[in-house]
Amino acid sequence: MTTQPDEPYYVMYDEDFGLSGLAGRSEAALPLPLPKGGMEGDEQVGEDARSLLESSLPDDMIRTLWLAADRERFDPVVRGATVRDWLRGWSEAYPARPPKRPKTFVKYRSTMFVEPRRPVLVEEEMRDAVLAEIGAVEADLARAVPLPDIVAVLRRAVAEAGADLGFRLLLRILKAHSVRVDKARYDRFIELSEPFEYCFAVVHDDLEVDWPPVDPARRDADWDFGLSELTGRFAHWYDGTADERLRDAVGADDVRQSPGSAAAVLLEDVTRLLASPLSDDTLTTLWLAASDCGLRPDRLGIDVRQWLEQIAEVCRERLRETAPAYRPAPGPVRADLTDEVLRELRDLEAEFASRTIQPHWQGIPGAAAAQVLEQVVAQVDPDLGFRLFLRVLLALWMPLSEERYARYQVLGERFGYGEFHVSLVDGFIQSDL
Known part of the structure; x- marks a missing residue:
């Protein structure tokens, strides 16, 4: 089973976070992505950095993964550092946090208080699900990303750095290179994000979707309308x-x-x-x-x-x-x-x-x-x-x-x-x- 944060991600962050969120920041918000920190989600960059550092991915693969997500705006190697040194900087700036008691989320129902159950993540199942989505967009990624072996690199990242980080980087790379997805695939991305407990912005924001025509008869909303x-x-x-x-x-x-x-x-x-x-x-x-x-x-x-x-x-x-x-x-x-x-x-x-x-x-x-x-x-x-x-x-x-x-x-x-x-x-x- 994969390790989950103490609190659901959607409680901690209202947008993309961690290494994928760092890659998605605008030029104005990110003049130099060095481990100075101070923005929401930076603490998760440390966690993501450790996931990559503890993997057996070679430096060139990690660099390719980052450059694909960042649209090649910032290259640690060009700045005179190895990609692993750069990740170590983030890991040291945001060391692993000691476990803390999760917040209690209650829903009032009559005279009873019911605490929602958090999903149980099985890493092997989530990894297979993310790998299936990578396979489904493989051809589009290969055409859109001007970096070698990006699909193979993503697969290695999922297998060795975890399904959570791998899925967020897949989404960020699709967004960075304007890869369009149809509504059915977008719905699968949303469904896959729910066990990870992301806020919907992690999938939705900046992703190019081929939306069907507006139709008031469609019932796609979860809530009132x-x-x-x-x-x-x-x-x-x-x-x-x-x-x-x-x-x-x-x-x-x-x-x-x-x-x-x-x-x-x-x-x-x-x-x-x-x-x-x-x-x-x-x-x-x-x-x-x-x-x-x-x-x-x-x-x-x-x-x-x-x-x-x-x-x-x-x-x-x-x-x-x-x-x-x-x-x-x-x-x-x-x-x-x-x-x-x-x-x-x-x-x-x-x-x-x-x-x-x-x-x-x-x-x-x-x-x-x-x-x-x-x-x-x-x-x-x-x-x-x-x-x-x-x-x-x-x-x-x-x-x-x-x-x-x-x-x-x-x-x-x-x-x-x-x-x-x-x-x-x-x-x-x-x-x-």
Whole structure:
């Protein structure tokens, strides 16, 4: 089994790190990559340096590996040092750290605290998986990298310096030499990165991907999306302007989504509501209930339809920038699931009637929220209605039985939601209900 850091990498770093991160720094950020340190991820350079120094890779292979990752901007040999001397400098600047107690990460669920299990890495399995990805892009690497035997060098690095460092260097070399990968391979890179516990930026940032055309019907996001995701951003709104919150949401494509997807699904949700027969009062109640009364459009000097139009325009602006070929068009609705969503709404009718959203500040009665949700499900789109229903459950702090939550999960799967979408309400599960 491979050695893992005391804490997940995604906790320690929010971008590429270690030797691969060092190679990816811009010219301005990296005038001279000597072991002076001081930047996030430099301590991992010491760990990566030791991995290479302890391997049997000859100096010329290590040098080739570094130059390929760094686009030949900095060559230790040209500066009068051997590549091993240079790596020793980093190793000495950042010696191995003594083990420390990992931070505890807890997720609240009812009255229990559950600590997520970290993945168990088997080095042989991870090595074979990384070697398979190198083999899949072998021809592209050989064409793009003007250095001898880069594929053989990468394979040796994986075998002798470890799958973790080898995978990060593979990604960095692909980025450094603008090697394009298709969406399926990109998805495999993301999947492979998860056991290593990287932040998604290690794979995503600067990698050239042949993204499929933007399609609101695709369900590539792991979490909430569209108007329901936007309402969640205003539920506990303490900083920034409304426009900043809106633009953050419009640009928040999931790591697996084609650029512009967040804008496209939000635009579709808003367009459906604006074209629907729902009254202004109904739309206002819907927005306030789902957003936990976090933003009242009248405080911006506009009504709810103007607010929805403003959302739509920001979405169109984003799409013009990122997906100019995209032409919004209404897609089909999942009318076959309308009755099931309505049953779940009506099953909580009494509980809705007994609660109020923000009861101490111009609150929204739960019964009124339930009524407008039923109208969205029946007259607009059961998918949008179900997503907003989940948001209203959060605003009402609605306790849920395990059986009811399981039904929501099944509904979410039928709508094609991502792995963690419905789990946004799992903190209210009570096993004794």
